[in-house]
Amino acid sequence: MNIVLVPTAVAAVLATTAATAGGYAAPIIAVEPVAAAPILQPMRDWTGFYGGLQFGRVGMEGKPGCDKWANPKNNLGKLSSLCSLDESGAQYGVHIGYLRDFGRIVVGAELSYDKLKVKDIDLWGDGLVFPDANGDMLRAKLLAGYDAGRLLPYATAGVAKATLDFVDIDNIPHSGKDTAFGYGVGMKFMASERFLMGVDWMTHEFNTTNGKADIDTLSLSASYRF
Template identity: 35%
Template sequence: MTFKRLSLATVGAALIAAPAFAGSVAPAPADPVIAPAPVASPGIDWTGAYGGLSLGYADVSTSGAASLSGDGMIGGLSLGYDYDLGNIVLGAGIDYDISDIDVGGADTLESVARLKLRAGYEMGRGLLYATGGAAQASLANLGEDTGYFAGIGYEHMLTDKVSIGGEVLYHAFDDFNGSGIDVEATTAAAKVNFRF
């Protein structure tokens, strides 16, 4: 009888004391989770040579000794080389466009050649850039003259080798070939380039 009472007393004491030894009912704080640093996706490497095609629209006007205007299709070829400096891309190239734009019934714009420089800012697979340089225009009656051009463009890489884009350029030829006529032209063109 004494043994039974002692056993019951021991079991009862253990049951009463168990919660005191079990610790708090609140869960233990979790270890902090450290998220891995985001991995930046590699940008496009624009370094290298390219060749391309363009097709667009030109608006031509004259002032000075004659005030004429005309517009029409223009398109051609381009070659260039870009150098990727990180977010900044620098490049140089040449364009040659042909057209048959009637300028007020008095002359016809036959071609425009450009020696160009460009500087751009890389945005993922895209390149927003400014461009400018020397331009040479050929008119059927007035001949050829050299002027300048400036503009902006955007190029987007579809693959590592093919890009598409667009470009808007303003051209100015003062006193075209000594004629006393100033010629201006604005072009907007879609472009596709192949890199090699």
């Protein structure tokens, strides 16, 4: 009885093994795609002190309503008469400032000094040309801008003190000064972690001996970050 069962069992095992070997299919394992790790861009932080140089153009224009025939020799401590003046010249100087980055908003303050030079002034608009006018402008201003990575567009406002000197055709010197509010817009570019490039436009309304005059500046700047 046992002799009969052993071959039968062996045959059954061999048959099962053969069937399994012929019909076996390996399970399919789904592989989830692996997302590539994002490349993190370095953060741009505008916080810090900076200083540098600027140069550009200065424009001077008399305001409507100014008496063009007033005597510019009546110096009352203000800028000399600029009644019909509509001239432009060069400006150049130095600046120092500080920026604080709050994320998307950047605020700061800047102090700048510029030399002004306007050639061949037609002071009253009648063809009577005066020699070159020389002056300077000291400005203290606040800035508020938007952090756009390497770019910082901003609005600015502050106080400017200007002086202007020239000699008339009778070789009589004229000199005056005034303080005025100014405002403008600009943009800074972070060329590297240490160097900034910028462009800045501002306008100011000064009092003269017999009216008002606008003095505008358009400057290009290069700054080093400390």
